[in-house]
Amino acid sequence: MTKENFLELAEISAGYGASRVLDGIELTIAKGEFVALLGASGCGKTTLLRAIAGFVSPSAGSIRVAGRDVTRLPPDKRGMALVFQSYALWPHMTVAQNIGYGLKLKRHPRAEIARRVGEMEKLLGLDGLGDRKPAQLSGGQRQRVALGRALAIDPEILLLDEPLSNLDARIRLTVRHEIRALQKRLGITAVHVTHDREEAMVMADRIVILDAGRIAQQGTPEAVYNRPASAFVAAFMGAENRVELWGQPSSGRFEIESGPANAVCTVPLDGRPLARGFVEARFRAEAAQLLAGTARDAAPAGTLELSGRVESVSYPGGLWRHAVRVGDDVVLVDAGMAFAAGDAVKIRIPSDVLFLFNAPAASSPAPIRSRPGGEKSRSLEASEA
Structure with missing residues (x-):
């Protein structure tokens, strides 16, 4: 001992x-x-x-x-x-x-x-x-x-x-x-x-x-x-926001392709065992930056940018909390100023506070998930074979 x-x-x-x-x-x-x-x-x-x-x-x-x-x-x-x-x-x-x-x-x-x-x-x-x-x-x-x-x-x-x-x-x-x-x-x-x-x-x-x-x-x-x-751990430790993205590893980095609600982005792989295909992206409400949808400046390198529309706003104290619809998902984002419900906004998440995990295998019957460009996911193609 x-x-x-x-x-x-x-x-x-x-x-x-x-x-x-x-x-x-x-x-x-x-x-x-x-x-x-x-x-x-x-x-x-x-x-x-x-x-x-x-x-x-x-x-x-x-x-x-x-x-x-x-x-x-x-x-x-x-x-x-x-x-x-x-x-x-x-x-x-x-x-x-x-x-x-x-x-x-x-x-x-x-x-x-x-x-x-x-x-x-x-x-x-x-x-x-x-x-x-x-x-x-x-x-x-x-x-x-x-x-x-x-x-x-x-x-x-x-x-x-x-x-x-x-x-x-x-x-x-x-x-x-x-x-x-x-x-x-x-x-x-x-x-x-x-x-x-x-x-x-x-x-x-x-x-x-x-x-x-x-x-x-x-x-x-x-x-x-x-x-x-x-x-699971990311969500339990406060990163409850979840969006699904498509990407692939390349030379020590993970390349996220553009989609209906996200811009193209490349982030460090950092040893994460990510595979080509859909990934589950998680982040905390306070870790993201909220901007007007009309913002013209480019997102910094390695920063994921999402596009959405504000559904509701509340004030839990210190910052304004926004529920933002991003595609089929609703995420929470804190900001120092309040945007109005209905406003188009951009959400930026730096790579060091963005947690990526391979998306779970589609259950049976598999939901239809289309990758950018309209191609079906390989899990769906396999189920149809």
């Missing part, structure tokens, strides 16, 4: 009855690392956390902590602590009693429990609240009590099951920074489940994105955000 493989998950599969939720998960977490498990509801992230904690028994695979196999050990023998989404505080107990509950179960001396509880109250800004009941606390204070109870037993690994989802937006921003600062200060290993992309980005050293029980991508927040490995 090294520092880099402190927590090891090998080929973990799990499910409920005949339904498989996790499918061969391979994951290694370093000592002191903060890892966020990110994904939509039903992707398996909470099941994976509960398998690590010992509340779900894997149907296959193993879990090791510091080289020790804990796969079949009960939760209280794993050296871990779990902070629940619902806080799970005892309502009849005081703050001090809740924080010290785990120590009491382990039969620690009263003096030691009192000392440790005092340390947790001071560490978490709960001084003077030890005699209060949970009903007398704010949501943020309750979450700190739940965190104090978990940390009081001095766990090797801290598991967080969407612990901020019950807090209002303002308090959530504060508490997530407090948890991250505390984790770094203590040097504790943490695994955090969340469906909130921004929360994962600001708290974690590494993000693991799950999809249908498998790891879709993992890496630093910067890497996952700027270099998504698939269209």
Whole structure:
């Protein structure tokens, strides 16, 4: 065992009855690392956390902590602590009693429990609240009590099951920074489940994105955000705008041919395994530039230009958000000024914020997709052969 493989998950599969939720998960977490498990509801992230904690028994695979196999050990023998989404505080107990509950179960001396509880109250800004009941606390204070109870037993690994989802937006921003600062200060290993992309980005050293029980991508927040490995990851990380283009690789670049709603464009291939044919282009609303359709200046080299018409405009704050129809698709684009509904516009997306992926194979029956120039796609031609 090294520092880099402190927590090891090998080929973990799990499910409920005949339904498989996790499918061969391979994951290694370093000592002191903060890892966020990110994904939509039903992707398996909470099941994976509960398998690590010992509340779900894997149907296959193993879990090791510091080289020790804990796969079949009960939760209280794993050296871990779990902070629940619902806080799970005892309502009849005081703050001090809740924080010290785990120590009491382990039969620690009263003096030691009192000392440790005092340390947790001071560490978490709960001084003077030890005699209060949970009903007398704010949501943020309750979450700190739940965190104090978990940390009081001095766990090797801290598991967080969407612990901020019950807090209002303002308090959530504060508490997530407090948890991250505390984790770094203590040097504790943490695994955090969340469906909130921004929360994962600001708290974690590494993000693991799950999809249908498998790891879709993992890496630093910067890497996952700027270099998504698939269209699914790109969309989950905010690049929800999607248009379909036709192009082909050539000499380390990808040549996008002109179409009904796009100009010709050539972008760096950057190692992407793009093939000749239709590609799925994704980009974020804030990454594109919106111009009047009458703009005469040429788009910079390597910038994709789309033509469309504004369907609606809203103001979510800071920038104006435009829903623009581009061919058969509607995309969202932010701009510092508001265009009117019905205006013809141009959308420009620089190559470094344009994510291209091979379009999925046409399903059966295949939709008719025509490439620029009126030629049918090869997938359709094959289906007609």
